[in-house]
Each structure stands twice: as C-alpha cells, then as structure tokens.
Amino acid sequence: QVQLVESGGGLVQAGGSLRLSCGASARSFSMHAMGWFRQAPGKEREFVGAIDWNGPSTYYADSVKGRFTISRDNSQKTVYLQMNSLKPEDTAVYYCAAEKIFSSVSYSSNDYDYWGQGTQVTVSS
Secondary structure, three states: OOOEEEEOOEEEEOOOOEEEEEEEOOOOHHHEEEEEEEEOOOOOOEEEEEEOOOOOOEEEOOOOOOOEEEEEEOOOOEEEEEEOOOOHHHOEEEEEEEEEEOOOOOOOHHHOOEEOOOEEEEEEO
16 A cells, blocks of 8 residues: 655746655555646646656656656655646646556556545646
8 A cells, every 4th residue: 555645735926836745655665656647627637747666767748848847766755746837727736646566657547546635736827
C-alpha cells in the first residue's frame, strides 16, 4: 500500500510559480512510476506529467511542456512538480499518483493505483 500526501498548492498570480510536493509512505517508492494529474471544475481529470521509476525520464502534457518540471528524490520518498509561468487555465486540483511497482509510465489515470488527496492551485489573472 502506498499513501501519498500532496502539499504546496495555493493562490498565485498569472506568470508566477509554485512547487508541489508529494510525499509517499512506502519503502517501495523508488520502484513506482509517479504521475501528476489535475482536475478543474466541470472537467475530467487530465494528465499533467509523469516520471518513471528507473530513469528517471519525464513526460509532459503538451499544455505544460516547457513550463512544468517533474523530479523525484527517492531518499526523501518525494516527487515534485515545479510549475512556472502559470496561467489561469492551470487552475485545478492537482493530484499525485503512483503506478504498480516496475510499471512503465502511463498517461492514463486508470493505470495508477494509488492517489493523494489533492491540492488546490488557483492562478489569478
């Protein structure tokens, strides 16, 4: 079982930056691909980015490529989402998620077995 807790959300002006953190409880953390997803009001949950367990290679949605960066610190069992040049359309609840151990990165939320509770990010114009 992997428990995930996100932090770092908040209110920021357009053009600003935030860094989200996601701490994990499992000793197997380094063996899990980790993803970030977001869900805006009235919209479906969408893929933001992910980092594999053995690279670490990173993958991003086109909408955030060049602005967001995912990294992980396996010694701290934490994955980060650095968000720069934020736009009002980035406003959403952001979730981190973990896949089964040794799984390849997936862009689909259906392939992630463990989820955090989410953290709100609000970007004002």
